[in-house]
Amino acid sequence: MSNLYILDHPLIQHKITYIRDVNTGTKQFRELVNEVSMLMGFEITRNLPVKTTEVKTPVTTCESQVLTGKKIGIIPILRAGLGMVDGLLELLPAAKVGHIGLYRDPETLQPVEYYIKLPTDIQERILIVVDPMLATGGSANDAIDSLKKRGAKSIKLMCLVAAPEGVKLIQENHPDVDIYLGALDESLDEDGYIVPGLGDAGDRLFGTK
Ligand code: PRP
Ligand code: URA
Numbered sequence: 001m002s003n004l005y006i007l008d009h010p011l012i013q014h015k016i017t018y019i020r021d022v023n024t025g026t027k028q029f030r031e032l033v034n035e036v037s038m039l040m041g042f043e044i045t046r047n048l049p050v051k052t053t054e055v056k057t058p059v060t061t062c063e064s065q066v067l068t069g070k071k072i073g074i075i076p077i078l079r080a081g082l083g084m085v086d087g088l089l090e091l092l093p094a095a096k097v098g099h100i101g102l103y104r105d106p107e108t109l110q111p112v113e114y115y116i117k118l119p120t121d122i123q124e125r126i127l128i129v130v131d132p133m134l135a136t137g138g139s140a141n142d143a144i145d146s147l148k149k150r151g152a153k154s155i156k157l158m159c160l161v162a163a164p165e166g167v168k169l170i171q172e173n174h175p176d177v178d179i180y181l182g183a184l185d186e187s188l189d190e191d192g193y194i195v196p197g198l199g200d201a202g203d204r205l206f207g208t209k
Helices: 010-020 026-044 080-091 138-147 164-173 201-206
Strands: 004-007 049-055 063-068 073-077 099-104 112-116 126-130 154-162 177-183
Touching: 004 099, 010 026, 026 080, 026 154, 026 177, 026 201, 073 080, 073 112, 080 126, 080 201, 099 138, 112 138, 112 164, 126 138, 138 154, 138 164, 154 164, 164 177
Parallel strands: 004 177, 073 099, 073 126, 126 154, 154 177
Antiparallel strands: 049 063, 099 112
């Protein structure tokens, strides 16, 4: 079963409150999503492999740790996942970025894939799939299927807000994928929106409504 991490750090929770707020405009929404993504990045990178090396300080030499250089890939689900990329790149500047374009059909709520472009060596990378919303879970589930079909072996999923239905779907279909959330909300409404949620993440990020 995938591990589920709800990142309850006060700074993350504070910023998510303002992201939810209907009175938060596009500019501030985008800045907050960026900042929360960076803060969540601290947790998602907690178990990156390290090795011990010797370092000479001005005083003496000692053993200390450095990253082993395990390669990372950040995979935003378009559109809204784009808002989470820069925050993670602040922490992981050498990461490569792959894109998966999916939209939810408004009638069926089923995801439709319209674009995919990935780093060529995804099978060697730790992939972090990012999308602000995990609602029915259909989009993230399809994105993870697509990555696995192309050879991905290590995948994490990072979302700002999720519904229980989405978490359940990923845990059932992808028990090897750990899930990192800023908040786990109550439910979905009849249109597939997360309640209380934050509304349409793509529209709020890009000002399209
Ligand atoms: C939103 C969101 C997720 C998806 C979540 O994207 O960014 O990708 O819905 O819903 P699900 O868990 O039920 O699949 P949307 O389809 O609105 O596309 P957009 O990002 O281009 O606005
Ligand atoms: N997609 C969104 O952007 N918001 C939701 O609440 C659900 C799906």
